[in-house]
Amino acid sequence: MRSLVGLICVIVAASCYLYSLSLYLPAGPRLRPHQTADRQHVEQAESEQQPADSSEEPSRLKFPSDLDELRELAELLQFYKTEHTGYVLLLFCSAYLYKQSFAIPGSSFLNILAGAIFGPYEGLLLACVLTTVGSTMCYLLSQAFGKHYIVNLFPDKVSTLQRKVEENQDCLFFFLLFLRFFPMTPNWFLNMSAPIVNIPITFFFCSVFIGLLPYNFICVQTGVMLSEVSSLDDLFSWERLLQLLAIACMALLPGALIRHFSQRRLKLDAPSPNGLVADKKVQ
Incomplete structure (x- = not known):
């Protein structure tokens, strides 16, 4: 019971901090004289087209749930940046x-938002670092508060993962990389169950940073393209298509190397319907 109360306190404190941070937006950036004139001209034209009683609602920060909200949030944060x-x-x-x-x-x-706001290089570095640090924080929270609950909620999945970790102790780091490149179990479950199955935090930290690098790379590059593309013609240009091909090749190369290594060294079984590896039973 104490662990549950502690986890709730951590969640409430983090939620209050994030809400207060998003609530008090600083003043918007100052516009240059020609930008101010253009903005006034646009606002005057829009006011003539809208009813007199219409009022503009202030922008509110929230987690995006689709591409439209993502684009709006990216434009707002680029404006403040x-x-x-x-x-x-x-x-x-x-x-x-x-x-x-x-x-x-x-x-x-x-x-994707990281790529749209910070660009391809800073966005990728930021996404990789935050993914690794956030996953490690999830690891530590599970270790401190959630072991008992995770075992009770997912007994079969935890036992299966525990067995596969024990079978691959001699190449545990490459096994963790394989799980990140080819997620036979969701990343969120792997983050929470890692301390339960005795995965060292150093192996966990490095495997997250390296293993999710291709995924982060694709997402960040997608964000960069969304921030630059203004029409479908731009999206299907030869330059964009070649860029997408290069992104795909760079993202698939590490996974191919890990898969080649895993076929010789790792002890893996066929995936079961629930998404986790399952043992082969002899009848």
């Missing part, structure tokens, strides 16, 4: 770590 880079960086890191630490789905949208 011109003069409030520190605030945007702090807000993005806090939101990312919140999702990753508590195993909340939707981190792919934040990876």
Whole structure:
């Protein structure tokens, strides 16, 4: 009971911090004179087309759930980033770590957002670091508060993962990389169950950073392309198609190497319907 209360306190404290950070937006960046004139001209034209009683609602920060909300959020944060880079960086890191630490789905949208806001290189570095740190925080939270509950909720999955970890102790790091490149079990479950099956935190940390690098790379590059593409013609240009081909090749290469190594060294069985590896039973 004490562990549950402690976990609830951590979640409440983190939620209050993130809400207060998103609630108090700094003042918007100042516009240059020609930008101000253009903005006034656009606002005047829009006011003539809208009813007199219409009022503009203030922008609110929230986790994006689709591409439209993602594009709107990216434009808003890019607007603030011109003069409030520190605030945007702090807000993005806090939101990312919140999702990753508590195993909340939707981190792919934040990876795409990283590419749209910070660019291909800074965005990729940021996504990899935050993914690794957030997953490690999930590991530590599970180790401190959640062992008993995870075992009770997923007894079969935990026992299966425990058995496969024991069978691959001599090449445990490559086994963890294989699970990240070819997720036979969801990443959120692997993050929470890793301390239960006695995976060292150093192996866990490095395997997350390296194993999720191709996935983060694809998401960040997608965000960069979304921020640059304004029409379908731009998306299907030869330059974009060649860029997509290069991204696919770079993302598939590490997985192919790990798969080649796993066929010789790792002890893996056929995946079962529930997404985890299952033992082969002889009748």
